[in-house]
Amino acid sequence: MYFDIRGIVEGFYGKPWTHQERKDLIKFMEKNNYNLYIYAPKADTYHRFNWGKKYPSSFMEEFKDLIIEGKKSNIDVSIAISPGLSLKYSNNDQLLKLKEKFETFINIGVKTICLFLDDIPTNLQYEEDKNKYNDLADAQQDFTNKLYNELSNKIEKFIFCPTHYHGEVGDYQKKLGKTLNSEIEIIWTGPEVCSEKIPLNDSEKISKAFKRKVLYWDNYPVNDSTMVSEMHLGPYIGRDKNLFKNSKGFLINPMNQAYASMITLGAISEYLNNPESYDPDISLRNSISRLTNLKNELYEFSKVNVQSPLNKENTYTKNFINTFNKLYENSSSKGIEYLKNESKKIFKIYSKLMSLQKKLKENLIPWLKNYKNSGFLIEKISELIELSQPLIHEKFNNEDINKLRKKILEVENLLKLCIELDTKVYGEDLIKFALIHLKNAKGFIKLNIF
Template identity: 40%
Template sequence: MKGSRKKPPAYPRGIVEGFYGVFYTHPERLDLIRFMGRHGFNLYVYAPKNDRQQRALWWEPYPRQIMVQFIETVREARKAGVRFCYAISPGGSICYSDPQDFSRLISKLHDLFRAGVRDFSLMLDDNEPGFRHPIDARRYGTLCEAQASLANRLYAWLRSLDPACTLSLVPAEYYGQAPFSRALIGLAARLHPDIDLCYTGPEICSSEITVEDARAFARAAGRKPLIWDNYPANDLSMQPELHLGPVTGREAALVSETRGYLVNPMSLAEASKVPLLTFAAYLTNPWGYDPAAAWQAALREVAGDGDYYSLRILAENAHRQGQRLDRLARNAEKALREGKLSQPGITTCDTP
């Protein structure tokens, strides 16, 4: 597809509210956005899976009081130097070939545009495979053609409103390693080059994301990935866990091989600030990043001098327990792959 990549105003360093379960309250979100502005983050993606009007009832307009909150959030984000991105997840029910469904989609997003939003994301992940409507199969033939068509039409419409509008996309295949599927390659080949594609690394929750992981995705997708990092998310089966450790396993050169970096936090906004501060340290200086030093600094900033040692003990215990559970889960998954277990293993992550 013809077109050239616009130079972004700054490397996107963001937080994506993209977990399942109870999402943030309006005050929590505003506080987190102000926190982001103080620590070098510049993009907030609103994508909570359990917001019905974001996913299950994607076509339904928000009530007036919620739209007022969006307006306030966009305003506060601008004050903090943070772009606010609204994500919508219509993939579970949309008819790709139905003009009425497309009209409902753009009508919904137009409300957010009028609220001041200029960054958008189309999320087509975590749905049953295949078409929902027989007419789509006749019209497009493959799902990747239908999804690329929807994204390209949506992007053209957004640019007609304001050339500054951006669009990213979470594909159905948002994690993995080479060789990537024909579906992902076909989607990317048809997609406008300005549309970012999200990638969580080799796994849904990746313990490591390497330069080669990013390069392999880029070769398949024809563009560098927008990383969606699912640490420290703790949704679904991980709800009892506290992910309070520092980010590790991200190569220093990874930033140069990506279009941006998004972090999916826990449903606990205040607790998430500990690992988020270590991400801030990593993204600011990946070559000089010291996980232990960044972690201690994060604990001290979040707790203050008075409660530092108490939080440190809690965080150390939670981190050790998380490491044990992670090893157990990976051993179970390995045994399943090798045919040594007949029962399902432990699932450690189910996001985005």
């Protein structure tokens, strides 16, 4: 086995998943050979802002049900608490409160607990802590070790997420490595919060500092924060095939859309289970095939939904526009026909994808609507360019001008709709492409009407 831990962490900002979505995910994880699920949604007030309060009985009943589901599927169901916004590291009463809260989950079957101190102030906040500790690392290792010692005989794993969890390796990480109990797993996201690439030397440096194999938290395909308009369906790329030599495993942070996440999570599982023979595109195709019979259509749809931290630009859109430009340069009619064929393809794929299974379709519908709108936009751009031809060649009449003006309005309305839909399909390059030809058409009118 390459990675001991092959996990999914529900760790995004925004609306948490439903209980049913988590149960469905557990079943999915079993089929894809994951082995750890961590509950850690940022919007859960009991997880973060009200960490000192115990969860209500209704939640605990659901979580116990999730643990039972996990046992059936050989998935370790874990809980994370994130107390760092108000935690006083030197306060024994808060230590006891957190210990007792974790014990409520241990008592219903949790074997792995997680202490997350990410996305909090990077300096000590309270005078009591400043008087007792030299720095943040000193305070965190003391508190974390005490908590671990209190609970270690009741659990199998203890996972810790530090405050400085990415970027350059420095004194903070080295101090944690020296002082944290060696049985505690430490999380790291790589060179960036959402790392475009995780090279082998990153795992070497951080594992050396932590004095143990690092546990990666990979912020892909997550689409929270500034990425809410994106649907991350692109191949899982940029992770060195030899990371397993220095890494205990991966925790994958999925999208807010549970069922759409399964498209990418299924591909990622193939990397986690055999990184040395992993092929990003083949694995994505395999994952899609396991989810739906509409494998070709969903794969084509995924191509226009790749823009993410791993894929800074939509290569499909760039190639599409470059191909058009080359065709149009040699023959305007061939370029126009190419655009029309693309729009026809979109309408055909959209029509078929509307018969996707209900839960997956519901997750994708905002992006499917924009996909269809992109088809109309490309169609109208082709007509706009076609109607501009008489003006380019100075062989036009008033009717040609009026038709072009009407088409300009149609394209403008479609561009407005793209903005109103608030989802990103094809990326910004398609919008720029439309704007270029919109301005060209307006320019042709201005040039020829005195």
